[in-house]
Amino acid sequence: MKKTKKTLQDNYGRTVEYLRLSVTDRCNLRCRYCMPAEGVDTVSHTDVLSYEEMLRVVAVAVRCGVKKVRITGGEPLVRKGIVGFIQEMTSISESVEVTLTTNGILLADMAADLRKAGLSRVNVSLDTLREDRFKQITRRTGLQKVLEGLHAAEAVGLTPLKINMVPIRGVNEDEIADFARLTLDQPWAIRFIEFMPVSGGLEYTPENMFPAAEIIKALEKVGKLVPELRQGPAGPARMFHFPDSPGHIGVIPAVSEHFCGECNRMRITADGRIRPCLFSTEEIDLRTALRRNASDAELEEIMRNAACAKPERHHIGEKDFRQGKRRMHGIGG
Numbered sequence: 001m002k003k004t005k006k007t008l009q010d011n012y013g014r015t016v017e018y019l020r021l022s023v024t025d026r027c028n029l030r031c032r033y034c035m036p037a038e039g040v041d042t043v044s045h046t047d048v049l050s051y052e053e054m055l056r057v058v059a060v061a062v063r064c065g066v067k068k069v070r071i072t073g074g075e076p077l078v079r080k081g082i083v084g085f086i087q088e089m090t091s092i093s094e095s096v097e098v099t100l101t102t103n104g105i106l107l108a109d110m111a112a113d114l115r116k117a118g119l120s121r122v123n124v125s126l127d128t129l130r131e132d133r134f135k136q137i138t139r140r141t142g143l144q145k146v147l148e149g150l151h152a153a154e155a156v157g158l159t160p161l162k163i164n165m166v167p168i169r170g171v172n173e174d175e176i177a178d179f180a181r182l183t184l185d186q187p188w189a190i191r192f193i194e195f196m197p198v199s200g201g202l203e204y205t206p207e208n209m210f211p212a213a214e215i216i217k218a219l220e221k222v223g224k225l226v227p228e229l230r231q232g233p234a235g236p237a238r239m240f241h242f243p244d245s246p247g248h249i250g251v252i253p254a255v256s257e258h259f260c261g262e263c264n265r266m267r268i269t270a271d272g273r274i275r276p277c278l279f280s281t282e283e284i285d286l287r288t289a290l291r292r293n294a295s296d297a298e299l300e301e302i303m304r305n306a307a308c309a310k311p312e313r314h315h316i317g318e319k320d321f322r323q324g325k326r327r328m329h330g331i332g333g
């Protein structure tokens with residue numbers, strides 16, 4: 001009898017193949033658009049999934065058809081033992097791509113070990129190229145460390161390297177051109193992401209969100225933008241490049257032109273909740289099942305139900321949109 005391949009299907013014809021796994025909600029920075037300065041609500045150590053529990057979740061997800069796992073946080077590189085965890089995760093299956101999103105502060109010291117552990121590439125978040133502004137935005141110092149991290153990641157082959165920049169009006173939107181110019185001599189993808197209403201600090205308003213249309217206008221002042229054809233599985237970025245430049249430019253219109261129709265992802269928080277959508281107010285508890293040693297079949301069933309709970313799209317900007325309780329550092333982006 002022919003065996004049918006398992007997949008995670010939602011109710012809108014989409015297949016979940018990409019898992020964003022948050023390994024911690026803690027961070028060594030305090031970006032204003034993500035976390036409050038103080039009094040951060042964090043999950044207690046006993047509530048956070050152990051690496052062993054996370055490996056089990058990933059193994060089950062891979063059996064359900066997940067092909068890509070992105071490790072995120074908080075700051076994933078601050079969790080003790082992360083390199084060994086990645087090594088074990090990359091041994092689960094050769095067919096799964098393991099990637100990581102980081103603020104880059106610890107990357108220079110860890111890049112070589114991460115590569116050896118089997119990590120395929122990294123995305124680095126950086127919102128300014130100015131030291132004084134870095135301190136303003138992240139409430140910490142460290143721009144040089146991040147820049148060293150980018151070069152170290154490239155040197156060990158954690159490529160193609162992507163840089164995520166969130167332009168916010170009145171904060172750093174005047175640096176869009178400086179970031180874009182990096183692509184003239186670096187083979188990096190610089191992606192500009194719309195500010196989203198999951199901030200834990202700086203309040204999101206329709207006025208300070210710098211929309212994709214304005215990002216593109218700012219980019220066009222640097223040079224002619226050549227659109228790139230979409231390749232491979234759906235991703236949120238619209239890609240461009242400047243003629244003859246080695247790098248790429250992406251615009252992620254998360255709010256203004258949502259890409260939910262092509263959504264292929266689910267999130268798992270550090271405390272073991274599945275979030276069917278970045279903006280979900282509903283979460284599905286996986287931890288309780290893990291801790292009562294539920295069978296793989298039960299865990300698969302929970303994941304399938306979570307996929308079915310994916311909403312068709314987000315409702316930002318509509319009158320019934322409500323921000324959930326979790327901030328971005330507790331979701332993982």
Ligand SMILES: Nc1nc2c(ncn2[C@@H]2O[C@H](COP(=O)(O)OP(=O)(O)OP(=O)(O)O)[C@@H](O)[C@H]2O)c(=O)[nH]1
Nearest residue numbers: 101123162164193235236252254263265278332333
């Ligand atoms: N609205 C929305 N935003 C997303 C989604 N996935 C990622 N983002 C945002 O896009 C930004 C970049 O995400 P990354 O962590 O670099 O991951 P990615 O863009 O999926 O990475 P690639 O695999 O390199 O394409 C983050 O700020 C995320 O919050 C999504 O499904 N919906």
Ligand SMILES: C[S@@+](CC[C@H](N)C(=O)[O-])C[C@H]1O[C@@H](n2cnc3c(N)ncnc32)[C@H](O)[C@@H]1O
Nearest residue numbers: 034073074075101102103125164195196328333
């Ligand atoms: C929550 S962070 C976690 C990983 C890591 N600490 C980092 O900064 O890359 C993941 C992504 O979310 C983005 N992010 C955080 N808050 C955001 C917001 N309110 N709107 C848009 N993007 C946001 C960050 O810029 C980052 O690229």
Ligand code: SF4
Nearest residue numbers: 027031034074103329
């Ligand atoms: S965006 Fe990333 S680096 Fe900045 S506070 Fe949030 S989790 Fe930390």
Ligand code: SF4
Nearest residue numbers: 259260263277278314
């Ligand atoms: S907003 Fe939700 S449904 Fe839309 S792309 Fe993001 S995660 Fe998917």
